[in-house]
Amino acid sequence: MTVLMDEELNPEPASEPRRWTAWTQTIRGFFRRIWPFAILIMAAFSGVLLHNLIFPAPVPLSQNDIDKSVQQALASATPPPTYSSQVYQLILPSLVYIRTQQANAEEEDSFGVGSGVIVNERGDILTALHVVAGATHIEVHFADGAQSAAEIIAAEPENDIAVLQPARPPELIVPAVLGNPGAMRVGDEAFAVGNPLGLVASLSAGVISGFNRSIPIKDSERRLEGLIQFDTAVNPGNSGGPLLNRNGQVVGIVTALANPSEQNFFVGIGFAVPIGTAVSVAGGPPY
Numbered sequence: 001m002t003v004l005m006d007e008e009l010n011p012e013p014a015s016e017p018r019r020w021t022a023w024t025q026t027i028r029g030f031f032r033r034i035w036p037f038a039i040l041i042m043a044a045f046s047g048v049l050l051h052n053l054i055f056p057a058p059v060p061l062s063q064n065d066i067d068k069s070v071q072q073a074l075a076s077a078t079p080p081p082t083y084s085s086q087v088y089q090l091i092l093p094s095l096v097y098i099r100t101q102q103a104n105a106e107e108e109d110s111f112g113v114g115s116g117v118i119v120n121e122r123g124d125i126l127t128a129l130h131v132v133a134g135a136t137h138i139e140v141h142f143a144d145g146a147q148s149a150a151e152i153i154a155a156e157p158e159n160d161i162a163v164l165q166p167a168r169p170p171e172l173i174v175p176a177v178l179g180n181p182g183a184m185r186v187g188d189e190a191f192a193v194g195n196p197l198g199l200v201a202s203l204s205a206g207v208i209s210g211f212n213r214s215i216p217i218k219d220s221e222r223r224l225e226g227l228i229q230f231d232t233a234v235n236p237g238n239s240g241g242p243l244l245n246r247n248g249q250v251v252g253i254v255t256a257l258a259n260p261s262e263q264n265f266f267v268g269i270g271f272a273v274p275i276g277t278a279v280s281v282a283g284g285p286p287y
Contacts, residue, residue, distance in 0.1 A: 228251070
């Protein structure tokens, strides 16, 4: 009886497997609860590794790399157009090349070259009178390649200004934009576009040198008054062409150059009739 009672009262050998089973179940339950979080963490870690493999972190630029990039950017940068190039493009459609034919004392034909500028929608051309005076035939060439005979329809000898009307105006007439010489000052930029020595559509640049100048008219007792003086290079063939401001507006008509040696080439002083005086001959209002 005592032995049986002792076996019944001493349950330790039988309870040990139960404690092990309970502990195992606890561990299993713990892992069942945390495995979704573990998978999530592993997936996030794997995603970071994959992203770094596909999109590796940029390598920091060295100072040498930065200097090369700056040099390449400066080399590829397009500088803005100069005022002179813009002026040239603005006036070019209005510029006219004038070729004249005259009979000299020996009754032989001689030819002259000059410049002009279209000033209204009719296609009328302003030029210097001495370019076309006495011509037996006047031929005008336009920027689009068209050419036509022309005749003098108005003239003002006291200002050396003539207005030509072409027999066949160009299909597209582009009058020049007229400016105000009264708004200019000595030292302002000035541009002349014309056909010096027959070199078609040439541009030269300089500055306004003075206003209200007076010079004698060749083979006459009269003088040209109220002229604009400039140092923009002009030569025979520029006469009658436009003098422009930096906005491409016509402020004068080139009429003469001064040379103390009495030779017919430029030494630094040119003259233009103010556009207000010149355009009044073409029927425009003086200003």
